[in-house]
Amino acid sequence: MTNEKKRKQLFTLLDEIEAYERCVGKMQFDMECCAPEEGLEQAGEDMAIIGKQIFKLTHAKKYVTLLCELYADGEGLTPVQKKAVEHLYDGYAREKNIPAKLAYEIDVAANRAYADWLRAKKAQDFSLYRDSLAALIGYAGKLVSLRDERKATVYDTLLDDYEKGGSIAQLDAFFASLKKRILPLVQRIVAEGKPIREDFMSRPVPIPRQEAFSRYLLELEGLRKSALVLMTTEHPFTDHYGPHDIRVTTHYYEENFISNIFSTLHEGGHALFMQNEPAELYENHAADNMTSAMHECISRFYENIIGRSEEFLRFVSPKLRELSGGVFDDVTDRELYEAVNVARPSLNRMNSDELTYCIHIMIRYELEKAFVNGGITVDGIPALWNAKYKEYLGVDVPNDEEGCLQDVHWTGMFGYFPSYALGNAYGAQILRTMQKDFDVFAAVAKGELNRVADWLTEHVFSIASLTTPDEWIRAITGEPLNVEYYLDYLEKKYTALYEICC
């Protein structure tokens, strides 16, 4: 059989596999955004049946043979097709030695872990979760041990899974740099920073008005209405089923209008990425292969670098004032800018500010590294968590709910957290390059966000699914990841904001 014939056969199988994947994706979306409470159990069972079908299709002999042969010899395939095959092969290689029985066991354990985590969090008691967590850590190690290829340690392997090329050595250096410049800055702000007015931040705005503003923001970001849906859910997320069907979700709180603005901008950033990968990638099953850090880079770019800039806030201010119906009439644009950028050591990652955010991530990184690789036992997690919050941020953790149980990620996604911090650093480095091409904040000040989206589409979205993170950031900026750009950005922004001299 010619390679072209093999490729066509493989792609026909993938058309079917991806149809089932979109179907499961929509059932998940339905569970989060539509289904009534009583319907969730049946929905979970139905999704498991579709999941079994996907497993069957991706483990069928014909599919595996075509994939392995094209991976071994991709002569005649286009570069995009080669990348698609490589990516699919990576996924296959990672899982090929896992016995079906073990995969099932892990599924069951993960489901139980999620339920235990919810229960433990509600009870503010880590001990109710420790057994499940210990089991998951054990399974993570077991899965890594089954790989044909793996890195120096289990945690190195997991880091590499989420961010190709990632390792403890790289991230130790990365977080050391962050720590070195962020912690003193936080301390100086606490000690010397000027007071910032915040009294208006929780003034209520009716939800239909908030929704209208969210729609305005998504359009401003450059999203096509005809391919976009905005719905509400408990924990906001963005998902898509190809570039023509993107779902942004949010959660309105009448007394937290301001926070919803940044949540919407964040999710809109994800949506822009989904909307603007080249059609050739979608057509060749090569799209959507970027890492989480690359995706978070864009969402946090829009949320923080653009969204929390004075230029952006000034531009949207008239619309914000109009839609909020006079609620902020006694607040100046500058006061608004300052208030949405308040930096303050706190207990909670999700509600934290741009400056301290990476410290929250660093704490999680240090803990993961220790408990995944055996530096500490599971039982040592709460104490170490609390000690690090005290050491880095000076805060006392009152209970496990507000402490080590606050995030869902440790119900299985060990190694994911660093993506958020890496995304921030990529974003600042990309901004610097973008600014060489045009005056970014002058454009933002005029509401010309299309210039930002166009630049990202050309330089960033176009290659993300075809490159490793290192290749990607080099291709965009001409150099490897350099966290100092991010630290420069933070230092400049926050010393000015708090009027601390440098």
Place this chain on the structure above:
Amino acid sequence: MTNEKKRKQLFTLLDEIEAYERCVGKMQFDMECCAPEEGLEQAGEDMAIIGKQIFKLTHAKKYVTLLCELYADGEGLTPVQKKAVEHLYDGYAREKNIPAKLAYEIDVAANRAYADWLRAKKAQDFSLYRDSLAALIGYAGKLVSLRDERKATVYDTLLDDYEKGGSIAQLDAFFASLKKRILPLVQRIVAEGKPIREDFMSRPVPIPRQEAFSRYLLELEGLRKSALVLMTTEHPFTDHYGPHDIRVTTHYYEENFISNIFSTLHEGGHALFMQNEPAELYENHAADNMTSAMHECISRFYENIIGRSEEFLRFVSPKLRELSGGVFDDVTDRELYEAVNVARPSLNRMNSDELTYCIHIMIRYELEKAFVNGGITVDGIPALWNAKYKEYLGVDVPNDEEGCLQDVHWTGMFGYFPSYALGNAYGAQILRTMQKDFDVFAAVAKGELNRVADWLTEHVFSIASLTTPDEWIRAITGEPLNVEYYLDYLEKKYTALYEICC
């Protein structure tokens, strides 16, 4: 293999088949209620892939063998299990001789027909639809000719498909009775009826208030919140995925608050039926096997018999007045009751009133009977349609959009229309029996709709999926369908309303 073992194997296969069916159902729901415009094409293709899987599973040798063997010998099965097998076998027998190629051809033709119908309707030009319609009529005859068992004529067979036991002979008699008493009543109302005040009917009510009232109505009807979702769509419908996940949809128009009330009550009636079939039926794949007429009986019972009663309107009036914010302050409850019951010959079935509704259905029945069985050619449809509207309702049809192209049903569902009229007649007959057990409208006047729902659950919902329509109405009321109860009900209501002496 024992029958019990066969049954278990069959039910295991059905668990999987129904999971895929729920999945397609939710994808359809997603298309109607969530998906963005650009996403529809891909969604349609994905649904076709799941549909192929359902076809494969329901045509697998093991499934068909188990089904046929248990149909031939159901010894040891419970009565409910026997009914489930019978119903599944009926569906199988109806389709077993259809070659896959023909099934595919018909799918393609139906999709094209739908598109042509939309186009023709927009252009107000039946000639753009005539070829597609002719093809569908041809296919309907072809499918009937492939059956092992069929009725006297093609249209008799189609009628029997939708309403077991239905035939031209039965429906000719049924509609003759309707015509005999309804037409003179309509004419007398037009000539002698007192004028009814309607000026307030299109006063605008903000949509969030309409939504709150819809939720109130659904709860009043007896639907469990935890198993129910209310969403919006273009053309309202109700669907469900088991008794724990029911989706009611509606369409709010700011200037048509009143009409939304009856649409919600109607869909809520469907939802009540879905919620209240016995658990044993769901557990044994025997639920949801009632006919469309039985379902429409309940939805129209709540919409008209309950919803448009003076007792009901008086009960909901304080809530309606509160939520509409004073908009109806100058309207008495009696005026409201009269206005929502205005009877008036018109062109449009969907917007027609309780009295003339069945005449619209009768016209469609007479046309279907003629064009399906060859009494007229397709090209004769518009003229015959227009002539019947003139003869029965005295109205001139200005164009095909408002005439024979107004309904979607003739893109394939020949024989369905009579269900609506039969449903109305069942409803009035059931009301009469219910009234022997308790004073229905005294309960409604106190808002005790739970008494109605409980009675329907015990006597109507419990057996619907296990009986033919004739068995069903006899079991509930002690006699076969007798349309005179419905005519008595209409006559009493409308002569009083319009103050026409009898």
